[in-house]
Amino acid sequence: MQDFTPARTQSWRLNMSCEPLVLTEEERPVPKGKEVLVRVTHCGVCHSDLHIREGKYNIGGGKTLDLQARGLKLPLTLGHEILGTVEAVGPDVTTVKPGDRRLLHTWIGCGECPLCKSGDENLCAAPQFLGVQARGGFADHVLVRDEEFLVDVDGMDPAVAATYACSGVTVFSAVNKIRPHREGEKIAVFGCGGLGQTALQLLKALGMGPVIAVDPSPEKRRQAEAIGVAATLDPAAPDAAKQLAAFAGGQLAAALDFVGSEDTTTLGINAVRKGGQVIIVGLFGGELRYPLPFIPMRALSVRGSYVGSLKELKEFVALARSVKLPPIPIERRPMSQVNEALHDLEAGKVAGRIVLEAAPA
Structure with missing residues (x-):
């Protein structure tokens, strides 16, 4: 046998x-x-x-x-x-x-x-x-x-x-959550690694933005500029919140957070306009503390997006x-x-x- x-x-x-x-x-x-x-x-x-x-x-x-x-x-x-x-x-x-x-x-x-x-x-x-x-x-x-x-x-x-x-479908699902998009309304993308760069390419292809790319790495901000964003921001800058507010001009409709840290999510929530959306994708971790009355008063949507x-x-x-x-x-x-x-x-x-x-x- x-x-x-x-x-x-x-x-x-x-x-x-x-x-x-x-x-x-x-x-x-x-x-x-x-x-x-x-x-x-x-x-x-x-x-x-x-x-x-x-x-x-x-x-x-x-x-x-x-x-x-x-x-x-x-x-x-x-x-x-x-x-x-x-x-x-x-x-x-x-x-x-x-x-x-x-x-x-x-x-x-x-x-x-x-x-x-x-x-x-x-x-x-x-x-x-x-x-x-x-x-x-x-x-x-x-x-x-x-x-x-x-x-x-x-x-x-x-x-x-x-x-x-993963990277592609995760970004696509997150971007779908902020559509439809009003012309001229601004979007912040936090984190310009693999997911963030895919998001910048996708937003550009869909004609959404203007977009500001937020990342502490000078190299990744340069890559975002090469893709073609309206502005970049170092979130570690002492006046990062003021810079983001100045870019937004009250018209930041959405923040796509591919980091998901306490700092990035807080910065995004504080920056979006009334009725704005914050989509948390990244799993860096931490804890979110935010005054609850402000969420209904500002009609905010804070939403997770998983793959x-x-x-x-x-x-x-x-x-x-x-x-x-x-x-x-x-x-x-x-x-x-x-x-x-x-x-x-x-x-x-x-x-x-x-x-x-x-x-x-």
């Missing part, structure tokens, strides 16, 4: 919080039903990967939110900006075949709750997000629950398209293709440098986005 040895696959796995990822060999999954096995070719590195590696979020007042206490299970393979080629499909798959290149919608829910059934799986209370609750893309392969979560990005630069799974839906990802990919959305700076590195990439991102050395590329099969 012939011996059968299951095929193997490798992934960079987090075994303990705050520790480097470890290269681990595992049995390669075999897709069943509508499952699809994708060979990963590109995977972006996101600030959320840092929070997951650290195992906590800063929630202000000297307190932290422990992710393992909230259900994060280790060991875990991180990585949620995943693009690759279909390697194998389950018997019920009809829309993709081996060899197809696809972007993965990684924000997968339980599939059964009202939010999932309405298309808002990214808001599911029992999520199965790839790279967060389920095995992610810092790996040779990833198993996707259903073919519906694969998005065609044919003809696009795969390294750029990989970032659309995006499959529908929004498809809409963003279509928009990026139709307007030829300029890419943010992409630094390509081999997958084997994942720990160095996380270290450089944590140290603030990344101007745009690092995308890890797999070695040729």
Whole structure:
């Protein structure tokens, strides 16, 4: 009788919080039903990967939110900006075949709750997000629950398209929350890293603004100027609030906060006009303290925005293709440098986005 040895696959796995990822060999999954096995070719590195590696979020007042206490299970393979080629499909798959290149919608829910059934799986209370609750893309392969979560990005630069799974759809969902936009009303974008630069490109493509880009890094402010903003601001300047008020002239309709710190959110809330909107996307952390009567008196909307839906990802990919959305700076590195990439991102050395590329099969 012939011996059968299951095929193997490798992934960079987090075994303990705050520790480097470890290269681990595992049995390669075999897709069943509508499952699809994708060979990963590109995977972006996101600030959320840092929070997951650290195992906590800063929630202000000297307190932290422990992710393992909230259900994060280790060991875990991180990585949620995943693009690759279909390697194998389950018997019920009809829309993709081996060899197809696809972007993965990684924000997968339980599939059964009202939010999932309405298309808002990214808001599911029992999520199965790839790279967060389920095995992610810092790996040779990833198993996707259903073919519906694969998005065609044919003809696009795969390294750029990989970032659309998180950076792109997150920005698109946040910008959608401040539409429609009245002509001439101003917008502040806080944080000009990967998400912020994508937001500046998207706002420009949609004709929204004028826009002021807010970031403490001179290099990132220069990148914002190169994209084409009306003004830039160093939030660490002693008169930052006055500068922002002078730019706004009472017409700051919205603040998109891709940092999500106490300082940026407070600055944004104080700057928007009556009826203005503050959309908090970033997870830097801290605590928001603001006089409650001012919220109704100023008719403020303070709203969180968390990644995006499959529908929004498809809409963003279509928009990026139709307007030829300029890419943010992409630094390509081999997958084997994942720990160095996380270290450089944590140290603030990344101007745009690092995308890890797999070695040729």
